[in-house]
Amino acid sequence: MSTTEQSTMVVPPGGHEPHAEHAGGGHHTSTGLSNEKMAMWTFLGSECLLFGGLISTFLLYRGKEVVSGPEVRELYDIPFTSVSSFILLMSSLTMVLALSAIQRGNHRQLRTWLLTTALLGSTFVAGQVYEFTAFYREGLGFTTNIQSSAFYVLTGFHGAHVTIGIVMLLSLFVMSHRGSLPTGRSETVEIVGLYWHFVDIVWIIIFTVIYLVP
């Protein structure tokens, strides 16, 4: 970062502080990766196992005969879900554009893309709510059979993750509006982006595994 900040550093008496040169965008760390970013990567690693467990549960019950109510796969509206999946995937693109905007110092564009991303995410969640309602009308409630429980919990968990992501995006938007998301802190946007892309990738897996694979 700039030399300005170095000139204002007080070097502690009697010792070197290795972070001094690197304070700013990222602190000096053993790996060069900032703590925050590594924490997000680590957390996402554990999220893989969370979704892994839920997807496995769904797969286990998908092939089993249900005792009551319809099977989940009879109700799929693949074209509809494809469109909403496409919308979610596009939100990864706009997220990248948001990150690129703040890295270039273009804060108006940053806010535009953050808002667009949040909007696309919301559209996806709205589509999911519509899908749930439609399924429910067809007689597939949460408690109807083993498949319905597994389906609603898996997609519901994913929807909750998207919703949390939307809240984070809107928080970034507000921060940027207040002027507390300066160009030097583009990493915050990047870390939220990591989360957002992860949620999107998980959806690709869920969509493929539960909707597309026969």
Place this chain on the structure above:
Amino acid sequence: MALTDDRPVLELTAGEDAERREPLGVFRRPTATTGWRSWLTSVDHKKIGIMYGATAMVFFAIGGLEALLIRTQLATPDGQVLSEQAYNQAFTMHGTTMVFLVIMPMLAAFANYLIPLMIGARDVAFPRLNALSYWIFLAGGLFLYSSFFLGGAPDNGWTSYAPLSNNLAYSPGMGQDFWTLGLQITGIASLASAVNLIVTVINMRAPGMTLMRMPIFVWMSLVAQFLLLFAIPVITVALFLLMFDRLFGANFFNVAEGADPLLWQHLFWIFGHPEVYILILPAFGIISEVIPAFARKPLFGYPFMVFSGVAIGFMGWGVWAHHMFASGLGPVSVAAFSLSTMFIAVPTGVKIFNWIATLWNGKLNFTVPMLFAVALVSQFVIGGLSGVTHSVAPHDTQQHDTYYIVAHFHYVLFGGSMFGIFAGVYFWWPKVFGRMLSETIGKAHFWLMFAGFNLTFGPMHILGLQGQPRRTATYAEGMGWDLMNQLATWGSYLIAASFLLWIFNVVKSRANPPAGADPWDARTLEWSISSPPPAHNFDIEPTVSQLDEWWHRKYGEDDHGVIVRRDDYEWMSVVGPEEGGTSAPPPESIHLPSPSYWPIVLALGLPLIAYGLLFTYWLSALGGLVLIASVYGWSLEPSVDPDAGHGHVEPDRVDDDDDPGTAADPVAAGTTEEPS
């Protein structure tokens, strides 16, 4: 983004016209660094480590009382001490407590206290998140125990197998719900702590502290944290499914709807078997520090110790189904899991031989920590070997759910983990509290505990082979089990007596003389600073050039190649001249993260949500509000308080961010931002 802290940072000079804006948030920033309030708001990894340890010891006493009740009930045939329901509650809560509220937090205590000191860091990567982990753990533990007063404790065993646990007809009441929700809460604590410690070890090592120069305890804790990171989400899934079944009528384990009850067992043991290594690996790390210190030799085969630990970490994922040999998995799975279970004994054996080789030809000094460490080695061999007998499927079928299993896992978890924990407690006590524990009382404690432990769990091997089932409230006369049961019960009373000696030792230690910085003449960095360490750990960040850096600063070779103590070695930090050091410069420019209310407030939200799910939903709503409010309060609060008396920082960063570096940066301060 929200839940992040920075590592301790440098002071920045004040702007002349600095006009300080009030930080957003409900509370004034706490400033106390002493007194009881400071403990509630502290973000110092050392204080948090002590809190973890103290809390776990209280739970150890409670779990021990439950064990005494169980043993008293079983002392004679047809025991009438507990009702069957109360007996079920006692063994369920005993197991749950010892695993989740004693050994795991005890090892978190060591990891929290020692890892930053051992790698030469000022704090963990995210100090406030660290405090949050502790408070969530405490909230989960208290929530679990509140079940005794709010409608009955859990009584399905610590494994809570479905369909016993999910079916409201088989387990009515709220005990099982308390278990499910309580473990969810403590799981969040473990996950947050795992992320925090992994980032700390990987990112915050002192200059020169390469991975292969890290103390072995740090390595073993790191492996255990990775296991936690990947195991916790699996049990979270299982607990969620169980919760949905019980509270909202889902069908995950509903056999009438065609559900597969093995699903619970698979999910539970995919978590549960790595959990076993989460409980033992840090204890292995502890004694791998203790044994070299008292054998006056470096740890034999350090790289092998590291790689065998990592290998155990990986292989721990491939053996879960040996817990399910009796459930009809089919011959192929059983053979595969038999084999993998036998293989995992190999890296464990490597460790045992390395400890023995470390002891070999050493100048052994049998202090109390050393006694506990050596006891661990011998008892773990017994527990490990009886474990290998389970990998032989026909044996396992015979021993399944008998007292042989109880004997096995107590030899591993009590004879292993708890003895390792006590070795560590006696070893690092002088570092943490600045006073030695009495060696005499400590030795009495050790021998009583050692005798009591073997008397309690040794006979259980025989009882198990004779067929006494576990988890059964009583047994009839004339089964031939009387004598062994009596012995086991007397043994458990001896363990209880040894615990009282330990408490006596702790209370008495306050009057003992100061320990000094390095009472054991040990090897790792934490012994180079005063006891107890100052808040900022190191006056000067240490630079490391080899394994056992501190030892090599103290000792060198003379002309004949004999190891001699150097007269001119340099203490690294605030050890005063009377302790052999030079007084280091005062640390006024070291800026530590400020205390915060938010961790404890945030942690309060979780039990509120859980109580709401069980009683009335408005409590959940309230808990959710607390949670959201504190997440925002937290993220708006700077991690370093400008008013903490360490000098000023630029005013812009007060509501900007946690990051002091950007504060002095005109770009970061927003001056070059496009007009909007």
